[in-house]
Amino acid sequence: MSEQYSALARLYDDLMxxxxxxxxxxYIIELLHREGVEPGAEILEYACGTGNLTLPLAKAGYRITAVDSSEDMLFRAQEKTRKNALKVNYACEDMCRFRLNRPVCxxxxxxDGVNYLLAxxxxxxxxxxTYANLRENGVFLFDISSAYKLRNILGNEFYYDDGEAETCFWQNRFDDRSKTVRMELTIFIHRGGACYERQDxxxxxxxxxxxxxxxxLxxxxxxxxxxxxxxxxDKPAGQEERIQFCAVKRRTVNE
Structure with a gap:
């Protein structure tokens, strides 16, 4: 499974x-409702991370299978789920290959899950x-950090976050040729006294x-x-930082 988020998982909720x-x-629940996907329906969540959107969806009554490629992020999502006495089926899988036994609504x-797909x-x-994992009339909701955001806001910038137990330094480099932003994170975890553990x-x-x-699509x-x-x-503006997509699976004459 992915080693991304192995160190960042413990800081993720603080940074967000x-x-x-x-x-x-x-907003997600409203879009699901608009397409007739009501609480009680089965839904699939990709790149669920630490469960910050998983839990509200579960509390609303959706039956969720949540997938992420990071065991560390899933561990924290599972902890939150137990503390809230909720039921979610978690799987540590590559979202490009994940197959459900039966399609969902x-x-x-x-x-940013889709932004991590580079090709x-x-x-x-x-x-x-995803199309194969959906029933007929099933809806697929996802968002991306826009090209404008990655180029002009995150690209070639330096950030840091200094917490009580951890400090994170974050250096970005945007490459126009590959249309990618490379984020180099250095995290120092306080282990007591003057001792810090560095993770990159x-x-x-x-x-x-x-x-x-x-x-x-x-x-x-x-x-x-x-x-x-x-x-x-509304339609996304030219300097929109995040864009929401809604795609519906309809049966065609060839299916």
Missing amino acids: YDAPYEEWSR GAVCAC EAELRCFFER ETHVQRAWECAEVMRA RDAGFTEIEAYGFLSG
Whole structure:
């Protein structure tokens, strides 16, 4: 399984403290409701991370299978699930290859999961696998950090976060040729006294254009595809930092 997030998993929730998870989960539930996917339905969540959106969906009554490639992130998601007395089926798997025994009504992939797919072949494979995991009329909801955000906000920047138990330094480099941002993270974990343990991680994300994503969805078989500005029902603006996609699986005459 992926070693990405092995060190960052313990810091992830602290670094994402200002993410609007409550509003985000309500938005996802509203989109599911619009497509007739109501609480009680089975849904698949890809790249679930530490469960910050998994738990609100489970609390709303959805029956969730949640997938992530990081054992460390899943461990924290499972801890939260137990503390909240909820039931979620977790699996440590590559989302491009994950197969359900039976198709579900909805699939969700939030907070950059698709940005970690670096090649068009990976993107198509993921969308094709999701299409196969959905029932007829099933809905696929996912978002991406926009190309604008990766190039102009994250690209070639330096960040740091100094917490009580850990300190994280984060250096980004954007490469126009590959359309990727490479994030080099150095994390110092306080082990007591003057002792710190250093851990290093590298994350790479692809800047996908909206047109590239929509073409790959159509190639996978999705016919009803919409893109919105984040947490809205409006078309994405030119400097939108996050773009929400909604794709529905409809039966065609050839199926």
